[in-house]
Amino acid sequence: MKYTEEHEWLRIEGDSVVVGITEHAAEQLGDVVFVELPEIEAVVAKGDEVCVIESVKAASDILAPVDGEITEVNEALTDNPGLVNEDPQGDAWFFKMKLDDLSVLDDLMTEDEYKDFLG
Amino acid sequence: MSDTLRRTPLYDLHTELGGKIVPFAGYAMPVQYPMGVMGEHTHTRSHAGLFDVSHMGQVILRGPDAALALERLVPVDVAGLAEGRQRYAMFTNDKGGILDDLMVANRGDHLFLVVNAACKAADIAHMRAHLPELEVREITDRALLALQGPGAEAALNALLPGVADMRFMDVATFDWQGHALWVSRSGYTGEDGYEISVPDAQATAFARALLAQPDVAPIGLGARDSLRLEAGLCLYGHDITEMTSPVMAGLQWAIQKARRAGGAREGGFPGAERILQELADGPLAIRVGLRPEGRAPMREGTVLWDAPEGGRNLGGVTSGGFGPSIGAPIAMGYIPTTSAQPGTRLWGEVRGKRLPVTVCDLPFRPSTYKR
Numbered sequence: 083m084k085y086t087e088e089h090e091w092l093r094i095e096g097d098s099v100v101v102g103i104t105e106h107a108a109e110q111l112g113d114v115v116f117v118e119l120p121e122i123e124a125v126v127a128k129g130d131e132v133c134v135i136e137s138v139k140a141a142s143d144i145l146a147p148v149d150g151e152i153t154e155v156n157e158a159l160t161d162n163p164g165l166v167n168e169d170p171q172g173d174a175w176f177f178k179m180k181l182d183d184l185s186v187l188d189d190l191m192t193e194d195e196y197k198d199f200l201g
Numbered sequence: 202m203s204d205t206l207r208r209t210p211l212y213d214l215h216t217e218l219g220g221k222i223v224p225f226a227g228y229a230m231p232v233q234y235p236m237g238v239m240g241e242h243t244h245t246r247s248h249a250g251l252f253d254v255s256h257m258g259q260v261i262l263r264g265p266d267a268a269l270a271l272e273r274l275v276p277v278d279v280a281g282l283a284e285g286r287q288r289y290a291m292f293t294n295d296k297g298g299i300l301d302d303l304m305v306a307n308r309g310d311h312l313f314l315v316v317n318a319a320c321k322a323a324d325i326a327h328m329r330a331h332l333p334e335l336e337v338r339e340i341t342d343r344a345l346l347a348l349q350g351p352g353a354e355a356a357l358n359a360l361l362p363g364v365a366d367m368r369f370m371d372v373a374t375f376d377w378q379g380h381a382l383w384v385s386r387s388g389y390t391g392e393d394g395y396e397i398s399v400p401d402a403q404a405t406a407f408a409r410a411l412l413a414q415p416d417v418a419p420i421g422l423g424a425r426d427s428l429r430l431e432a433g434l435c436l437y438g439h440d441i442t443e444m445t446s447p448v449m450a451g452l453q454w455a456i457q458k459a460r461r462a463g464g465a466r467e468g469g470f471p472g473a474e475r476i477l478q479e480l481a482d483g484p485l486a487i488r489v490g491l492r493p494e495g496r497a498p499m500r501e502g503t504v505l506w507d508a509p510e511g512g513r514n515l516g517g518v519t520s521g522g523f524g525p526s527i528g529a530p531i532a533m534g535y536i537p538t539t540s541a542q543p544g545t546r547l548w549g550e551v552r553g554k555r556l557p558v559t560v561c562d563l564p565f566r567p568s569t570y571k572r
Contacts, residue, residue, distance in 0.1 A: 113239035
C-alpha cells in the first residue's frame with residue numbers, strides 16, 4: 083500500500099492501482115452522504131479532481147494521486163455512500179486506474195511514513 | 202485554535218466529552234462529538250439531545266411599557282404577549298429587511314430576549330439607540346442550554362419537577378439546588394424540548410446532571426444545523442438577512458393581527474410600509490423547500506435555473522445539505538413567487554452541472570411541539 087498527503091491509499095494490482103481514502107480521512111470527513119465517481123476511460127493527470135465526496139458537513143474532492151486512465155469505479159458507493167465510513171480501506175475503494183509508469187509510486191509514502199505524517 | 206475565541210462555561214465539558222471544537226460566531230464551539238453528526242441528529246429525533254447555546258445573547262429589557270416600546274422595533278404583538286409566554290420575533294430595518302431574529306418572553310416585570318450570537322452586539326446597540334427609556338441589560342453570567350427530542354420532557358422533569366406541565370412557548374423559573382433556572386419550552390430542532398438559562402457557576406453541573414439521564418447525549422452544531430433545516434427553520438445570515446423581509450421568508454405567522462393593516466397597533470415598526478404591502482399583495486420572491494432529485498446535496502449558494510440549459514436564473518439556495526431523518530438531500534432557497542408552486546421542477550447548478558430539484562412545502566419534517 084502507498085499513501086498520499088491528501089490521505090488517499092493506493093493498492094498496486096499489476097500495472098494498475100486501486101484508490102481509496104484512509105481511515106483518518108474518513109473520520110475527518112464524518113458521515114459520507116454522497117459520492118460522485120469519475121467516468122471510466124477518463125485520462126487524468128495527478129492533482130485533477132476526480133471524485134466528489136460529500137459528508138453531512140461539507141463537500142470535498144478526491145484528487146488523482148498520479149497520472150493514468152480510470153479503468154473501473156466502485157458503483158456500490160453511489161448507492162451506499164456510508165460504506166466510506168464503514169470500511170474506508172477495504173470495500174469502499176473509489177476507482178481503479180492504469181498507470182503508464184509505475185515508478186511514480188516510489189514518490190508516495192509507505193504505511194510507516196504515512197503514520198509519521200499523521201503524527 | 203485562536204486565543205481570541207471566546208469560550209462558554211461548558212467548554213471544558215465539551216473537550217472532555219470528545220467534542221471537535223470549531224470557531225463559530227467568535228466562540229469555540231463543539232461541531233460534533235464522537236457519535237458524529239448523523240448519529241447525533243437521529244439521537245435527538247429518537248431520544249434527547251443536549252446543546253450548548255451559551256454563545257447566544259440573553260438580554261433583559263426593563264422599563265415602563267417595555268412591551269409597547271419593543272414594538273417600535275419588531276412587527277410582532279409584544280404588548281399582547283401574556284406573562285409566562287414567549288414569542289418569535291425579528292428586528293426589521295427601514296427597508297423591511299431582517300436585522301436579526303429572536304425570542305421574546307414576558308417574565309412579568311421584564312422582557313427576556315434571546316438573540317443570535319453573531320448579531321448580539323448590534324442588537325443591543327440597536328435597542329439602546331432606539332429604546333432610550335428602557336434598561337437594556339445583557340446577561341453575561343448565565344449559560345444557555347437546549348434539551349431537545351421526545352425524551353427531553355422526562356429527562357428535564359427528573360431534575361426540575363413541573364416542567365412537564367409547560368406547553369410550547371411557556372416560560373417559567375425553576376429552582377435547582379437553590380439556583381434559579383429560566384426555562385422555556387421551545388427550541389430549534391422541530392422537536393419538543395426546552396431551553397434553559399443557567400448561572401455560569403452551575404452550568405457544568407447541570408449539564409452533567411442532564412447527561413446522566415438515560416436518554417440524553419451531547420449534540421454539536423453540525424446536527425443542530427441539520428435538525429433545524431429539516432424543521433424548515435431559518436438560520437440568520439443565510440435564510441434571512443437584511444435583504445429578505447419577514448413575508449418573503451414565510452414568517453408572516455409571526456406578525457399578529459394587532460400589527461397588521463386594520464389592527465389595534467397597525468404598523469409602527471421599521472419597514473412597515475413594505476411589510477404591510479407584501480402582506481396584502483404577496484412578495485415577489487419567497488422562501489421555499491427544495492428536494493434535489495438525485496443524491497447530490499445542493500449547498501448554500503447553489504444557483505437555481507428554470508430549465509436544464511439556457512433559461513432564467515431564478516435564485517439560489519440559502520441553506521442546503523443532507524437530511525438524516527429524510528434520508529435525502531434537502532435545501533431551502535428563494536425563488537420568484539410565480540415559480541414557487543410546490544411540485545415545480547427547477548435545476549440547481551452543482552459543480553457546473555444542472556441537476557433537477559423539486560419545489561416543496563416546508564417543513565420537511567413536521568414539528569412535534571407540545572401545544
